[in-house]
Amino acid sequence: MTECPVCAADVESKDKIAGEVFPCVDCGTELEVRALEPFAVEPAPKEAEDWGE
Ligand SMILES: [Zn+2]
Structure with a gap:
């Protein structure tokens, strides 16, 4: 278990x-x-979703 960084x-x-x-x-x-x-999360970079359209 970890925490949302936001x-x-x-x-x-x-x-x-x-x-x-x-x-x-x-x-x-x-x-x-x-x-x-250990389990770790970070906010996903939104711009990466535009790749490979
Ligand atoms: Zn959150």
Whole structure:
């Protein structure tokens, strides 16, 4: 378990994989899984989604 870097809500590591992007359940910010051991997340860069259109 870790915290959302934006709103500090608890973020479950369960069923997450490295590199996965998911919305925070509390604030809706897109978070990217940076590491699993220890579990760490950071806000996903929105511009990256424009790649490979
Ligand atoms: Zn949040």
